[in-house]
Amino acid sequence: MSDTSHGKNATFTLTDNRDGKAYELPVMDASVGPSVIDVRKLYAETDCFTYDPGFTSTGSCESKITYIDGDAGILLYRGIPIQDLAEHSDFMEVCYLLLYGELPTGQQKGKFEKDITYHTMLHEQIANFFRGFRRDAHPMAVMCGVVGALSAFYHDSTDINDPHHRMIASYRLIAKMPTIAAWAYKYALGQPFIYPRNELSFAENFLHMMYATPCEEYKVSPVLSRAMDRILTLHADHEQNASTSTVRLAGSSGANPFACISAGIASLWGPAHGGANEAVLTMLGEIGHKDNINEYIKKAKDKDDPFRLMGFGHRVYKNMDPRANVMRDSCHEVLEELGIKDEPLLDLAMELERIALEDEYFVSRKLFPNVDFYSGIIFKAMGIPTSMFTVLFAVARTVGWVAQWNEMVEDPSQKIGRPRQLYTGYTERPYVPIDKR
Numbered sequence: 001m002s003d004t005s006h007g008k009n010a011t012f013t014l015t016d017n018r019d020g021k022a023y024e025l026p027v028m029d030a031s032v033g034p035s036v037i038d039v040r041k042l043y044a045e046t047d048c049f050t051y052d053p054g055f056t057s058t059g060s061c062e063s064k065i066t067y068i069d070g071d072a073g074i075l076l077y078r079g080i081p082i083q084d085l086a087e088h089s090d091f092m093e094v095c096y097l098l099l100y101g102e103l104p105t106g107q108q109k110g111k112f113e114k115d116i117t118y119h120t121m122l123h124e125q126i127a128n129f130f131r132g133f134r135r136d137a138h139p140m141a142v143m144c145g146v147v148g149a150l151s152a153f154y155h156d157s158t159d160i161n162d163p164h165h166r167m168i169a170s171y172r173l174i175a176k177m178p179t180i181a182a183w184a185y186k187y188a189l190g191q192p193f194i195y196p197r198n199e200l201s202f203a204e205n206f207l208h209m210m211y212a213t214p215c216e217e218y219k220v221s222p223v224l225s226r227a228m229d230r231i232l233t234l235h236a237d238h239e240q241n242a243s244t245s246t247v248r249l250a251g252s253s254g255a256n257p258f259a260c261i262s263a264g265i266a267s268l269w270g271p272a273h274g275g276a277n278e279a280v281l282t283m284l285g286e287i288g289h290k291d292n293i294n295e296y297i298k299k300a301k302d303k304d305d306p307f308r309l310m311g312f313g314h315r316v317y318k319n320m321d322p323r324a325n326v327m328r329d330s331c332h333e334v335l336e337e338l339g340i341k342d343e344p345l346l347d348l349a350m351e352l353e354r355i356a357l358e359d360e361y362f363v364s365r366k367l368f369p370n371v372d373f374y375s376g377i378i379f380k381a382m383g384i385p386t387s388m389f390t391v392l393f394a395v396a397r398t399v400g401w402v403a404q405w406n407e408m409v410e411d412p413s414q415k416i417g418r419p420r421q422l423y424t425g426y427t428e429r430p431y432v433p434i435d436k437r
């Protein structure tokens with residue numbers, strides 16, 4: 001296969017060595033990053049599928065929302081570097097940016113925040129769903145169930161072809177996720193649900209619903225709410241990761257947005273994806289002390305051992321995940337501001353990072369800490385239980401999921417997602433009656 005030219009009407013020539021036939025495949029150029037070879041007509045012309053399990057070299061869609069340069073460790077939301085947004089912006093502004101493509105004016109931001117705030121309450125009957133779960137249910141299981149059930153309550157925002165319905169459903173999902181997350185936590189504790197308060201910011205409201213009780217005034221710590229707001233920004237979107245691709249594929253059939261986001265939550269739960277932040281804390285607890293690090297590094301390198309160094313490696317980043325850098329800096333800040341002098345888990349994590357980044361196995365495979373490596377340590381310092389870590393990831397990622405879902409629905413070239421396969425099973429054979437087997 002050769003690349004005949006760059007720019008307009010560029011093509012790749014694909015030669016079939018079985019019969020010498022050559023095929024011209026159009027190249028589509030990106031505004032930044034890799035071009036794509038348009039293979040939409042390949043099967044019709046060559047009677048062959050492409051084959052790319054895990055989609056390591058496959059673009060599933062055209063998008064204008066988020067861009068990652070994995071080699072350079074760059075992450076842009078609508079072109080703006082994540083570091084700048086983490087430092088200068090806030091989560092509501094980032095939600096507006098991801099949904100609408102531009103940073104809001106003061107007036108736009110004020111209206112958006114008010115619109116989101118007025119969707120934070122849940123229909124009173126939804127509280128009954130929580131009571132159907134065991135108290136020790138994993139909060140991600142509760143979140144999957146309750147978010148999926150929202151489609152049974154909000155029939156006035158499930159027509160995906162109506163832009164107004166899509167906007168209302170998107171706002172409802174962004175606004176209600178913190179309430180659902182906090183209520184899942186309260187239900188596990190056996191404490192009463194705390195209702196959202198409209199005078200609080202998004203992050204303050206979430207912390208208030210998590211930690212307040214009806215018995216006394218709860219003051220949200222500005223340190224914790226600022227840290228929470230920044231963590232939500234860092235986790236908001238990330239191109240076509242597994243859970244976002246799940247949302248897009250579910251949405252491509254015309255399924256309602258609540259069902260699509262519930263599917264995304266299920267995918268995020270996996271330890272190879274959003275479940276890694278919980279798995280990192282479990283791993284650090286297992287390692288226990290710096291003296292044991294080398295034994296676990298050995299396990300991580302052993303092909304016969306399923307153990308992986310959780311919080312390390314990434315399909316796209318072959319450099320430090322820029323979010324991990326911001327997260328590590330926040331870690332130090334939050335621990336210091338909370339007066340936590342020496343957090344043994346942080347010391348252990350930093351020693352693990354130092355040793356791994358000097359080890360040839362990790363260096364040669366470009367395995368760096370990712371966003372999940374430090375997030376769990378901050379969450380623990382903020383008093384958030386390990387089982388809630390991925391729930392927080394889902395609260396943050398909901399804006400990315402709905403932004404990508406809207407982009408998919410609005411894409412004129414969008415079709416139902418229906419991959420093909422390489423079939424290597426039996427060719428046709430006769431049915432054998434049971435008395436002849």
Ligand code: SDX
Nearest residue numbers: 238241272273274276300308309310311312313314315365
């Ligand atoms: C997230 O996609 C996204 O954008 C996700 C995310 C988002 O914001 O949405 O960034 C969030 O999911 C971050 C990733 C969180 N997961 C973990 O921390 C779990 C540990 N990491 C691994 O499971 C793994 O690195 C993945 C799943 C993240 C990436 O897997 P890939 O791209 O399929 O890489 P691979 O399995 O092909 O690994 C390449 C090599 C292999 O060794 P060889 O076969 O070449 O000898 O690296 C090794 C792997 O065995 N390897 C690891 C490792 N990760 C990869 N070895 C030890 N420990 C690890 N963590």
